[in-house]
Amino acid sequence: MKEIRPAIMMLVLFTVICGGIYPAVVTGIANAFFPKQAKGSMVADAGNRQVGSSLIGQPFSDNKYFWGRPSATTDFGYNPMASGGSNSGPTNPDFIKAVADRVKALRDTGVTGGIPADLVEASASGLDPHITPESAALQIPRVAKARSLDPAALGRMVAEHTEGRQLGFLGEPRVNVLALNLALDALK
Amino acid sequence: MNSYEWLETILFFVVLLALVKPLGAFMAKVYQGERTFLSPVLVPCENLVYRLCGVKRDEEMGWQRYAWAMVLFNLVLFAALFAMLMLQHLLPLNPQKVPAFGWQLALNTAISFVTNTNWQAYSGETAASYFTQMVGLAVHNFVSAATGMAVVIALIRGFARRRTSLLGNFWVDMTRGTLYILLPISVVGALFLVSQGVIQNFGDYKTVPLVQAVTYDKPKLDAKGNALKDAKGNPVTESVTAKEVTIPMGPVASQEVIKELGTNGGGFFNANSAHPFENPTPLSHYFEILLILLIPGALTYTFGVMVGNTRQGWALLGVMLFIALLSFGVLQGVEASGNPLLAKLGVQGANLEGKELRFSLPGTNLFEVATTGTSCGAVTAMHDSLTPLGGMIPLSLILLGEVVFGGVGSGLYTMLAFAVIAVFVSGLMIGRTPEYLGKKIEVREMWMSMVTILAAGVVVLITSGIAMITPAAVSSMSNPGAHGLSQVLYAFASMANNNGSAFAGLNANVDFFNLLGSLAMTVGRYLPAVAVLAMAGSLAGKKYVPPSLGTLPTDKAPFAIWLTLVILIVGALTFFPALALGPIVEHLTMLGGN
Structure with a gap:
């Protein structure tokens, strides 16, 4: 029973050190040096109103907006309080049907040819803010028509909102859907 | 893979391997009680801890006392966390007014975090307060990692020491592991993650x-x-x-870093490391993979230093690296070729269901190999939505006993148990005396190694079998057919091997999984750990047998190849029937177009 005292005291001390001092120190330094990131990388619209985080996607279904990836979060897509994926198995009939429905919805807007997988397959977090440049390009005619914009000018806007690979070689080029749509709304 | 993808993958392994030696040498110093560059700051803290705990730092323990201290400490940790989860609604730092856990879920969660499993049947955003996450769960991420490291260090001392019964002091190993290794890396790592966009605050949602x-x-x-x-x-x-x-908001970065560094894996949010607030950029992604593999990889060097022959450590690292690259290659191949059932609909490209776009496909696959080759269990892709053969890779890595780098501590001690078996079997085959690192392998070592290796496997097969005839378990499956079996098999494999990842469609928050899973996690953690300490005690008492012509060299390539084969054969013999009925049947069905 000699070990009882260290067992209890170590729990108390490690709780104070690892559960109190450590996160407090990290929070202090992080907010001093990276205040924007530490608080969620929030973004504002043209009227300087906080409208979300540049890291967290939002649901779009209107023709005048670019659409993001499908999201499997509960209640509605891109619900930040319910992050998660569909967890559908690759042979699940319900999943195959859901993808077929999404393909059809895109075909109905006039899309022909192959469909990039990211636009019809749900993300892991359900909050993925990005789509591929191919998926954005495929939506340009629809958005241009809904907003009466020149497709070429819209294409340039998409290009401006395409993030390259980090440090030039990490990850994939990608388009932040919320940022692009906010820029579209700010045009007027 | 395009040239960028090759570049990022190769560069990752270069960085990892470059860190093995410096960190491994540093950890050897820490556990041998030598001075390090952190000593001026940390020695006073360390001495204060010993004084408050009544620990005499030079008082060493035999294996029974070491094991008893470990088990008792874990019991105390469990009791404290269980109580905290049940009383969550009364405790501070709960801006969202989250209610208490039910007892079944609290039991499962407390055991899960104490055993370094971090199986999560709850959803972080809605079920856990800041207090629970930070003062409860994150603390256990540190302590359970330090426990695993302490056990493997005791085993290494068993190999290195001669004619003694003493294996070191558990409390000193816990304290030094936490203060010198886990905490400093965590502070630096957390700040780096914040710079990438991981949040760290106590604000309201x-x-x-x-x-x-x-x-x-x-x-x-x-x-x-x-x-x-x-x-x-x-x-x-x-x-x-x-x-x-x-x-949602919260102190995420401080928890994210130790969740990976300690191969714990319990996410702050439900989506775990796929959540943009946990893992916002490609750089944070590779950094997190590095954190997962860092200590398990470097421990092989620590082992080499402490047994006096670093090539012994490199041989084990070679085995780990080989199986990791093999698994990564297969996973990358099958995921890149996409889902044939969707290709028929006109969908192009890789399988992206349950994956995030900001990480490249090889980056995602590397994370999934790292998280299941170790006992981490954090995910950036939903394993349930991998292609059937793709999903079999993480499942197999877990079933092999998590020795591909392995959990902090637990991976290396399981690997050393495999090495003991490999030495013994080869000894039988070629008529040489089974010796490993100058210690004769005898009946007791064989028993303890078999227990270490087979405990989790036996638990997985029995519990999955019980689940298949239990209606409550069957109705929890979210996907029909063979995939449903994979979900249940994965769940028990994950819990018994203390991984914590899941085929997450399974509705795991039911009494059946909460209670039987608690048992699987407990047996899968403590039976091997105590067996390892028993083996350490027996080894430490033996005399040193100098290598002779009759000794199998265990620091050379032939032994590494043989060890790889032993690991794969034991895994295949144990689990092939179950894998054939799950992922393999599903793969054939998918190719058949059904």
């Missing part, structure tokens, strides 16, 4: 307006909160319009 409001069907609830059903038994819904959403 933020409510923001949606750019485009969404209308959806919400199930109607009665006064008790149960879903209402109409006469036909269908749920009654009402149309609701959401004009704003709530974005």
Whole structure:
């Protein structure tokens, strides 16, 4: 029973050190040096109103907006309080049907040819803010028509909102859907 | 893979291997009680801890006392965490007014975090307060990692020492492991993650307006909160319009870093490392993979230093690296070729269901290999949505006993148990005396190694079998057919091997999984750990046998190849029938177009 005292005291001390001092120190330094990131990388619209985080996607279904990836979060897509994926198995009939429905919805807007997988397959977090440049390009005619914009000018806007690979070689080029749509709304 | 993908993958392994020697040498110093560059700051803290705990730092323990201290400490940790989860609603730092856990879920969660499993049957955003996450769960991420490291260090001392019964002091190993290794890396790592966009605050959840409001069907609830059903038994819904959403906040970075560094894996949020607030950029992604593999990789060098021959450590690292690259290659191949059932619909490209776009495909696959080759269990892709053969890779890595780098401590001690078996079997085959690192391998070492290797496997097969004949378990499967079996097999493999990842469609928050899973996690953690300490005690008492012509060299390539084969053969013999009925059947069905 000699070990009882260290067992209890170590729990108390490690709780104070690892559960109190450590996160407090990290929070202090992080907010001093990276205040924007530490608080969620929030973004504002043209009227300087906080409208979300540049890291967290939002649901779009209107023709005048670019659409993001499908999201499997509960209640509605891109619900930040319910992050998660569909967890559908690759042979699940319900999943195959859901993808077929999404393909059809895109075909109905006039899309022909192959469909990039990211636009019809749900993300892991359900909050993925990005789509591929191919998926954005495929939506340009629809958005241009809904907003009466020149497709070429819209294409340039998409290009401006395409993030390259980090440090030039990490990850994939990608388009932040919320940022692009906010820029579209700010045009007027 | 394109040239960028090759570049990032190769560079990752270069960085990892470059860190093995410096960190491994540093850890050897820490556990041998030598001075390090952190000593001026940390020695006073360390001495204060010993004074408050009544620990005499030079008082060494035999294996029984070491094991007893470990088990007793874990019991105390469990009791404290269980109580905290049950009393969550009364404790501070709970801006969202989250209620207490039910006892079954609290039991499962407390055991899960104490055993370094971090199986999560709850959802972080809605079920856990800041206090629970930070003062409860994150602390256990440190302590359970330090426990695993202490056990492997005791085993290494068993190999290195001669004719003694003493293996070191458990409390000193715990303290030094936490203060010198886990905490400093965590502080630096957490700040780096924040710079990439991982959040770190104690603010209220933020409510923001949606750019485009969404209308959806919400199930109607009665006064008790149960879903209402109409006469036909269908749920009654009402149309609701959401004009704003709530974005969760919290001290994420400080927890994210130790979750990976300690191969714990319990996410702050439900989506784990796929969540943009846990893992916002490609750089944070590779950094997190590095954190997962860092200590398990470097421990092989620590082992080499402490037994006096670093090539012994490199041989083990070579085995780990080989199996990791093999698994990565297969996973990358099958995921890149996409889902043939969707290709028929005109969908192009890799399988992206349950994956995030900001990480490249090889980056995602590397994370999944790292997280299941170790006992981490954090995910950036949903394993349930991998292609059938793709999903078999993480499952197999877990079933092999998590020795491909392995959990902090637990991976290396399981690997050393495999090495003992390999030495013994080869000894039988070629008529040489089985010796490893100058210690004769005898009946006791064989028993303890077999227990270490087979404990989790036996638990997985028995519990999965029970689940298959239990209606409550079968109704938890979210996917039909062979994939449902994979979900259950994965769940028990994950819990018994203390991984914590899941085929997450499975509804695991039911009494069956909470209770049987608690048992699987406990047996899978402590039976091997105590067996390892028993083996350490027996080894330490033996005399040193100098290598002779009759000794099998264990620091050379032939032994590494042989060890790889032993690991793969033991895994295949134990689990092939179960894997054939799950992922392999599903793969054939998919190719058949059904």
